[in-house]
Amino acid sequence: xxxxxxxxxxxxxxxxxxxxxxxxxxxxxxxxxxxxxxxxxxxxxxxxxxxxxxxxxxxxxxxxxxxxxxxxxxxxxxxxxxxxxxxxxxxxxxxxxxxxxxxxxxxxxxxxxxxxxxxxxxxxxxxxxxxxxxxxxxxxxxxxxxxxxxxxxxxxxxxxxxxxxxxxxxxxxxxxxxxxxxxxxxxxxxxxxxxxxxxxxxxxxxxxxxxxxxxxxxxxxxxxxxxxxxxxxxxxxxxxxxxxxxxxxxxxxxxxxxxxxxxxxxxxxxxxxxxxxxxxxxxxxxxxxxxxxxxxxxxxxxxxxxxxxxxxxxxxxxxxxxxxxxxxxxxxxxxxxxxxxxxxxxxxxxxxxxxxxxxxxxxxxxxxxxxxxxxxxxxxxxxxxxxxxxxxx
Amino acid sequence: xxxxxxxxxxxxxxxxxxxxxxxxxxxxxxxxxxxxxxxxxxxxxxxxxxxxxxxxxxxxxxxxxxxxxxxxxxxxxxxxxxxxxxxxxxxxxxxxxxxxxxxxxxxxxxxxxxxxxxxxxxxxxxxxxxxxxxxxxxxxxxxxxxxxxxxxxxxxxxxxxxxxxxxxxxxxxxxxxxxxxxxxxxxxxxxxxxxxxxxxxxxxxxxxxxxxxxxxxxxxxxxxxxxxxxxxxxxxxxxxxxxxxxxxxxxxxxxxxxxxxxxxxxxxxxxxxxxxxxxxxxxxxxxxxxxxxxxxxxxxxxxxxxxxxxxxxxxxxxxxxxxxxxxxxxxxxxxxxxxxxxxxxxxxxxxxxxxxxxxx
Numbered sequence: 001x002x003x004x005x006x007x008x009x010x011x012x013x014x015x016x017x018x019x020x021x022x023x024x025x026x027x028x029x030x031x032x033x034x035x036x037x038x039x040x041x042x043x044x045x046x047x048x049x050x051x052x053x054x055x056x057x058x059x060x061x062x063x064x065x066x067x068x069x070x071x072x073x074x075x076x077x078x079x080x081x082x083x084x085x086x087x088x089x090x091x092x093x094x095x096x097x098x099x100x101x102x103x104x105x106x107x108x109x110x111x112x113x114x115x116x117x118x119x120x121x122x123x124x125x126x127x128x129x130x131x132x133x134x135x136x137x138x139x140x141x142x143x144x145x146x147x148x149x150x151x152x153x154x155x156x157x158x159x160x161x162x163x164x165x166x167x168x169x170x171x172x173x174x175x176x177x178x179x180x181x182x183x184x185x186x187x188x189x190x191x192x193x194x195x196x197x198x199x200x201x202x203x204x205x206x207x208x209x210x211x212x213x214x215x216x217x218x219x220x221x222x223x224x225x226x227x228x229x230x231x232x233x234x235x236x237x238x239x240x241x242x243x244x245x246x247x248x249x250x251x252x253x254x255x256x257x258x259x260x261x262x263x264x265x266x267x268x269x270x271x272x273x274x275x276x277x278x279x280x281x282x283x284x285x286x287x288x289x290x291x292x293x294x295x296x297x298x299x300x301x302x303x304x305x306x307x308x309x310x311x312x313x314x315x316x317x318x319x320x321x322x323x324x325x326x327x328x329x330x331x332x333x334x335x336x337x338x339x340x341x342x343x344x345x346x347x348x349x350x351x352x353x354x355x356x357x358x359x360x361x362x363x364x365x366x367x368x369x370x371x372x373x374x375x376x377x378x379x380x381x382x383x384x385x386x387x388x389x390x391x392x393x
Numbered sequence: 394x395x396x397x398x399x400x401x402x403x404x405x406x407x408x409x410x411x412x413x414x415x416x417x418x419x420x421x422x423x424x425x426x427x428x429x430x431x432x433x434x435x436x437x438x439x440x441x442x443x444x445x446x447x448x449x450x451x452x453x454x455x456x457x458x459x460x461x462x463x464x465x466x467x468x469x470x471x472x473x474x475x476x477x478x479x480x481x482x483x484x485x486x487x488x489x490x491x492x493x494x495x496x497x498x499x500x501x502x503x504x505x506x507x508x509x510x511x512x513x514x515x516x517x518x519x520x521x522x523x524x525x526x527x528x529x530x531x532x533x534x535x536x537x538x539x540x541x542x543x544x545x546x547x548x549x550x551x552x553x554x555x556x557x558x559x560x561x562x563x564x565x566x567x568x569x570x571x572x573x574x575x576x577x578x579x580x581x582x583x584x585x586x587x588x589x590x591x592x593x594x595x596x597x598x599x600x601x602x603x604x605x606x607x608x609x610x611x612x613x614x615x616x617x618x619x620x621x622x623x624x625x626x627x628x629x630x631x632x633x634x635x636x637x638x639x640x641x642x643x644x645x646x647x648x649x650x651x652x653x654x655x656x657x658x659x660x661x662x663x664x665x666x667x668x669x670x671x672x673x674x675x676x677x678x679x680x681x682x683x684x685x686x687x688x689x690x691x692x693x694x695x696x697x698x699x700x701x702x703x704x705x706x707x708x709x710x711x712x713x714x715x716x717x718x719x720x721x722x723x724x725x726x727x728x729x730x731x732x733x734x735x736x737x738x739x740x741x742x743x744x745x746x747x748x749x750x751x752x753x
Contacts, residue, residue: 116637116641117633117637117641135641137640137641141639141640141641141642142639142640145639151486155484155486158483158484158486159486160640162483162636163636163639163640164636164640165616166632166633166635166636167633167636167637167640168633169616169618169629169632169633170629170630170631170632170633170634170636170637171633172620172629173618173620173625173626173627173629173630173633174630174633176620176621176626177626193478211481211615212435212615213435213481213615213616213617216433216615216617217617217620373554374551374552374553374554375554375564377552378554378561378564378565378568379568382565382568382569382571382572383568383572385569385572386569386571386572386573386575386576389572389580391448391451391469
């Protein structure tokens with residue numbers, strides 16, 4: 001049986017919002033050490049790193065050296081344990097290819113780095129495995145070609161998606177040149193078109209995608225890019241092992257371990273990542289705090305965000321500094337934001353405003369209440385109609 | 394979700410099982426038989442939210458059902474693109490272009506293609522015309538009617554802001570037209586592309602909420618080469634190298650692992666995408682063969698007038714190069730497609746032969 005760990009979207013970097021520019025970087029290092037220890041403890045034979053090891057591109061050398069050093073230390077753990085690591089670079093705009101090339105130059109034992117598509121045929125315990133590597137990409141190399149120069153972004157993305165399919169077929173074809181019995185794995189950093197991206201597909205064609213057609217024939221597809229661990233058939237996203245922003249609040253961070261033994265089974269290993277907590281307080285909770293109630297224990301060790309709704313009178317009574325202190329007293333690791341939604345008391349609800357009104361009518365009512373001149377209301381309504389048609393068409 | 398097509402015979406997809414299973418099946422045939430060994434059929438399931446707030450549909454009216462009223466919904470651009478994506482429709486961006494554009498007029502052509510079960514591509518073109526002079530008349534008529542109604546109701550009269558109904562309607566029409574003018578090219582582009590998708594997939598123009606609660610089933614045909622054949626492997630690898638060079642730069646194709654020693658014998662630039670447009674596209678505007686594989690409801694798909702632009706499919710661009718398709722932007726003379734193409738290419742706008750010579 002071969003054991004493979006699949007991890008990615010690490011985003012080593014200084015300067016995340018936190019108690020200090022270093023503190024979240026330390027969190028990432030802690031989680032990565034924990035992950036390495038677990039992977040070694042699990043006796044994995046192979047580690048696949050699916051891109052985006054770094055937070056930012058084009059950083060000063062003093063910062064870059066700290067981030068690259070952290071990455072190297074992590075890789076040396078596997079090297080010492082004689083576990084092969086195959087790494088691809090991620091999204092070039094924030095995951096510098098140069099950092100990967102630098103590590104490649106160091107020739108760390110058992111570390112293979114790919115910044116361009118190619119296959120890595122390996123043998124583990126007499127079992128052949130082909131890893132087809134398709135690193136992250138952007139559209140810059142395409143748009144500089146005359147043929148594509150004047151295309152709009154969605155046209156470019158369609159062309160890119162098409163080329164990605166061709167590259168995947170080409171890589172699989174190269175895999176098939178190897179051992180017949182090999183397990184063929186695609187390692188890439190891209191959006192799979194069936195993945196749950198965590199947002200509505202309104203932005204379709206705003207990025208290139210990996211189509212189902214492209215992965216047909218691979219036994220396993222290990223991807224990075226979407227920070228939402230998931231499995232869609234034989235396609236796996238590892239997500240990020242550490243939460244990096246409030247966008248990750250609801251996700252369960254970790255990495256995958258596959259066991260290849262005839263078939264392929266998978267387990268998701270949850271990492272002890274730091275929590276992000278957003279609480280929304282209604283007015284009665286705000287009043288409770290003013291009267292001396294303390295925030296609950298939910299903020300313990302978490303990066304906290306608090307939103308509260310109250311009227312103007314209550315807002316005047318609230319000491320925001322005291323509220324921030326109370327959150328820290330409740331154990332918050334870092335208070336990222338306290339945001340007020342103050343309800344104005346002079347707001348009057350027009351009885352004629354009902355759910356049945358369309359946006360244009362509702363806008364007219366609102367504008368009339370704001371004593372907007374009729375001609376301006378007409379212009380606003382016209383603009384609204386234009387927007388609605390634009391959305392609808 | 395997608396799944397490879399299944400049936401007792403792996404090469405035949407029975408679409409009736411989906412129809413019986415409460416799905417909207419987007420191809421009118423009962424069975425689709427795979428006849429190319431290089432391709433594989435797949436059935437994609439696409440969910441479209443019937444809630445207009447989610448952006449997949451918009452309300453175009455209502456119809457009486459029993460004692461109550463039921464919304465009549467039309468698919469938005471987002472939903473149609475979802476279906477287009479699922480079906481694997483691709484675009485010929487060289488032919489998807491403006492055919493004619495002036496300050497008040499735009500004619501846009503879109504050419505898309507879908508893969509048939511034989512592996513062949515079916516290209517199809519459609520046009521969308523926006524004529525602001527006609528739209529202005531329509532808007533003026535509607536606004537004047539509205540203004541006259543408002544003037545008769547004491548509680549709404551103040552909305553006229555001391556203007557006569559005629560003045561108010563002119564004012565309103567002017568502001569409405571600004572939006573039309575601002576977005577006319579984008580609307581024409583979207584309109585033409587949506588018409589291609591509607592025609593290729595036989596998408597109905599209107600749906601009820603109940604119908605949209607059923608997911609859509611979109612059969613698609615994917616390229617699936619036989620990797621056991623060394624010649625196929627060589628060709629596929631060559632395509633892959635070419636694509637790698639395009640996306641990652643020239644040095645990328647010289648990777649250190651297992652690239653075959655053979656260099657491509659020919660430039661593989663005519664890759665899969667361009668194969669799709671090797672044949673003359675079917676003109677959606679003229680295509681009325683209801684018995685064909687993709688023919689159902691094509692005509693209804695063209696009555697895409699939710700944006701208020703009344704369309705007559707017969708007025709759209711015919712196929713022949715010598716057919717009148719536009720007017721000269723300088724002297725308003727009729728011009729053929731051939732002349733329009735040449736002029737737009739050379740002068741950036743549609744000019745007749747005489748005006749081209751004058752250098753208008």
